[in-house]
Amino acid sequence: MVTEEQLAALDLTLWLGSTERAAEVEFSNQSTISRRHHKVLRQFGIELKRTKRELEVSGDLQLLDLERQVHQMARLKRRLGLRLQAPFWLQNSPGVVPPEGWTMNPQRVDLNCTDPVTLLREHVLDACLATPTQIPDNRDDLFILKLHNRPIELTLLNRNNQSESELADSFQWSLERGNLQLKLMPFLPASCRERSQEWFEELLTINQPERNKTMTLRPSRHSGQSFHMAYLTPEMRVAQPLPWLVDQNFEPYIYTEHLVVLAQHANEPAMLALIESLQQQIGQ
Known part of the structure; x- marks a missing residue:
C-alpha cells in the first residue's frame, strides 16, 4: 500500500524523534522525509502527534501494523536496512559496530529512546539494546539475551x-x-x-x-x-x-546490558549474525 521509502520515513521519524534525524540516517533531506511520511499518514488515515517529547501515531493502526510486518520481513530476508537501537554510552569509541545490513541510531548525547521495546513490538525497530528499566514484565513475545554486567x-x-x-x-x-x-x-x-x-x-x-x-x-x-x-x-x-x-x-548497583528482539525472529540469519557480533564485542 505504501513504498518502503515512505514507511521508512515515518518509522525513522518515530524512532529518532524528528524528520531532521531521520534524514540523517536515510542520507536524505528533511523535506523529502516529511513528504514521504505524510503520504503514509494520509494513506492509512492516521495522525502523528508529539506527547511528552515523544512522537506517536494515533488512529486505527491495524493496517499500518500489517504493512510494517511485511516490510520488516523484507529487511530480514534481504539483510538490509535493519534497525538497531543502541544507547549513547555503547557507541563511544571503540563503540559497538553492528554487522553489515544493520543501522544504528545516530551517536548524539541528547538522543535517547524512551521505550525501544514498544517500537520493537510495533515492528519499527528490529532489535534494541535495552536497559533493565526498559524491559517489561510481560515478555513472552521477546527473546532477551544478557550481554554483560557492569x-x-x-x-x-x-x-x-x-x-x-x-x-x-x-x-x-x-x-x-x-x-x-x-x-x-x-x-x-x-x-x-x-x-x-x-x-x-x-x-x-x-x-x-x-x-x-x-x-x-x-x-x-x-x-x-x-x-x-x-x-x-x-x-x-x-x-x-x-x-x-x-x-x-x-x-x-549492578547493571545488565540486554539485547532484545522479537522471539519470532530470533533464529533469522540476520539476527544470529547480530547476536554473534554483539557477543564478541560486549558479551562476556
Missing part, C-alpha cells in the same frame, strides 16, 4: 579540578549536610533517570541522622559550593565530559 557506581563529578582527597572531602561534607545535586546525564533514558533519582533520595535519607548531628558545626571551606554526583557505569563515565572519582565507600 557496576553502577556512585561517581563524584570533579567540576573544579580538585585533588582526589579534596574531592572526597567535599563530597562527604556535602553529604552530611544534604548539599548534593544529582546530575542526570542527557543520554540516560527516562526510566534510568527515575531509578537514579530513587537511589539519590535513598542516599539522602540514610544520611539524615548524620546531617542532624552536624547542623551546628561551623561552615567549612566548602560552604557555598554546589557538589554534583551521578550513578554511572564505566562506559557511561567515559561518555560524559567531566573528570570523576568513584566513591569506593558505597556498594555499587
Whole structure:
C-alpha cells in the first residue's frame, strides 16, 4: 500500500524523534522525509502527534501494523536496512559496530529512546539494546539475551579540578549536610533517570541522622559550593565530559546490558549474525 521509502520515513521519524534525524540516517533531506511520511499518514488515515517529547501515531493502526510486518520481513530476508537501537554510552569509541545490513541510531548525547521495546513490538525497530528499566514484565513475545554486567557506581563529578582527597572531602561534607545535586546525564533514558533519582533520595535519607548531628558545626571551606554526583557505569563515565572519582565507600548497583528482539525472529540469519557480533564485542 505504501513504498518502503515512505514507511521508512515515518518509522525513522518515530524512532529518532524528528524528520531532521531521520534524514540523517536515510542520507536524505528533511523535506523529502516529511513528504514521504505524510503520504503514509494520509494513506492509512492516521495522525502523528508529539506527547511528552515523544512522537506517536494515533488512529486505527491495524493496517499500518500489517504493512510494517511485511516490510520488516523484507529487511530480514534481504539483510538490509535493519534497525538497531543502541544507547549513547555503547557507541563511544571503540563503540559497538553492528554487522553489515544493520543501522544504528545516530551517536548524539541528547538522543535517547524512551521505550525501544514498544517500537520493537510495533515492528519499527528490529532489535534494541535495552536497559533493565526498559524491559517489561510481560515478555513472552521477546527473546532477551544478557550481554554483560557492569557496576553502577556512585561517581563524584570533579567540576573544579580538585585533588582526589579534596574531592572526597567535599563530597562527604556535602553529604552530611544534604548539599548534593544529582546530575542526570542527557543520554540516560527516562526510566534510568527515575531509578537514579530513587537511589539519590535513598542516599539522602540514610544520611539524615548524620546531617542532624552536624547542623551546628561551623561552615567549612566548602560552604557555598554546589557538589554534583551521578550513578554511572564505566562506559557511561567515559561518555560524559567531566573528570570523576568513584566513591569506593558505597556498594555499587549492578547493571545488565540486554539485547532484545522479537522471539519470532530470533533464529533469522540476520539476527544470529547480530547476536554473534554483539557477543564478541560486549558479551562476556
